[in-house]
Amino acid sequence: MERWDRVGRCAGYGAALAVSPYLLIKVSWVVGSLLGLAPIGEGFNLAGWVLLNTVTIAMAGIGISLALALVRPWGMLIPGRLVAFCAWTGAGFLVSILPYAVVSTVLDAARSGASNSGDDHSAMPGWEGALIQFSFIGMGLGLALALPAYLRRRWPEAFTARVADGTRTAVPWAAAVAAVIGLAWLYWAVGGTLGVAHPAERDIKGYLLTGLGALWALAGSAAVWMLARRRPVRIPHHLLLALGWLGSGSLFAWSGWKLPLTLFVALAHPRDAALPENLAVAAVLHAAAVVAGVGMLRTLVGSRPRTRAGTPAGPSPAPLHT
Structure with a gap:
C-alpha cells in the first residue's frame, strides 16, 4: 500500500x-x-x-x-x-x-x-x-x-474483495449497447465497408484508432456485465472496475468529442474535411457511445464488492458526494 x-x-x-x-x-x-x-x-x-x-x-x-x-x-x-x-x-x-x-x-x-x-x-x-x-x-x-x-x-472498499453474488438483477443495457458499438467499430477496423462512405479516406492510423476504440468498448462492456451479473467470477473486483472505468470513459470522452465534429462536417460541408464513415451512421454510433458510457459509469458506481461468503465487503463506492 x-x-x-x-x-x-x-x-x-x-x-x-x-x-x-x-x-x-x-x-x-x-x-x-x-x-x-x-x-x-x-x-x-x-x-x-x-x-x-x-x-x-x-x-x-x-x-x-x-x-x-x-x-x-x-x-x-x-x-x-x-x-x-x-x-x-x-x-x-x-x-x-x-x-x-x-x-x-x-x-x-x-x-x-x-x-x-x-x-x-x-x-x-x-x-x-x-x-x-x-x-x-x-x-x-x-x-x-x-x-x-x-x-x-x-474509497478503499472498492479494492478489497472479489466479485460474488451481486445485488442487481436487471440486464445492464449500457453494456449491451457498448458491445454492439464495439462490434461495429471492430468491423470497420478489420476493413469492413458497410457504413463507410469514403473508403479511400481511411489510413493505417484510422484503422488503429477505430480498432482501439472497439477493444475498449468490448472490454468495458464485458467488465460491467460481470460486475452486474449474479454468478461469481474469479476476477478481482478492482480489475473489473479498472476495465469498466477505462472502457466507459473512452466511450464517453472520445465519442463526446467526435460527435460535434461529425455533426459539424455533416451540416457545414467543409471542403477540406471529409470523414470516411457515413456521417449519419457515425453520428448515431457516437451518440449511443456517449449514452452507453454514462450508463456504464452508473453501474460501476452502484457495484458492490462482496466477500466469498457473499457478505458485503464494505459500503458501495457511491459516496462520491463526499
Whole structure:
C-alpha cells in the first residue's frame, strides 16, 4: 500500500510536469498570433484560432489541477463527484489512447518523421510536435498510476474483495449497447465497408484508432456485465472496475468529442474535411457511445464488492458526494 502510494504520488507530479510544455506551447501560440508574431493555423481566422487554443489551455490547466489533486492533501477535500468525473473523462481521453500513441510513434519513426515534415495545419515545428506528444503520453501514464492510488486511498472498499453474488438483477443495457458499438467499430477496423462512405479516406492510423476504440468498448462492456451479473467470477473486483472505468470513459470522452465534429462536417460541408464513415451512421454510433458510457459509469458506481461468503465487503463506492 505504501509503495503503491509512493508510485502514485510520483506519477501525479510527473503528469502535471509533463503537461506543462503543452500548456506553454499553447499560450505562446495565442500570444504570438495576437501580436502577429506566430502564424495562424490553416483554415482558421484569428478569432477561431485564439478560441480553439484558449479552450485547450483551459483543458491543460484542468489536467494539471487534476494531477495535483490526486496527490496533494487538498485533493481529498474536493467533492468526490467532481474529481471522479474529471478523472474518468481524462483517463478516457489519455489512458485509453496510450497503446495508439506508442504504435503511432513507432510508425512515424519508421517513416522518418513524415507526419511532422512541416505540412500540417499549424506549420508546427518538429520539436513542438514532439513536446506535445510527450505531454499526452506523460499525462496518460501519470493518470494510469496516480488515479488508482488516489481511488484506493479515498474509497478503499472498492479494492478489497472479489466479485460474488451481486445485488442487481436487471440486464445492464449500457453494456449491451457498448458491445454492439464495439462490434461495429471492430468491423470497420478489420476493413469492413458497410457504413463507410469514403473508403479511400481511411489510413493505417484510422484503422488503429477505430480498432482501439472497439477493444475498449468490448472490454468495458464485458467488465460491467460481470460486475452486474449474479454468478461469481474469479476476477478481482478492482480489475473489473479498472476495465469498466477505462472502457466507459473512452466511450464517453472520445465519442463526446467526435460527435460535434461529425455533426459539424455533416451540416457545414467543409471542403477540406471529409470523414470516411457515413456521417449519419457515425453520428448515431457516437451518440449511443456517449449514452452507453454514462450508463456504464452508473453501474460501476452502484457495484458492490462482496466477500466469498457473499457478505458485503464494505459500503458501495457511491459516496462520491463526499
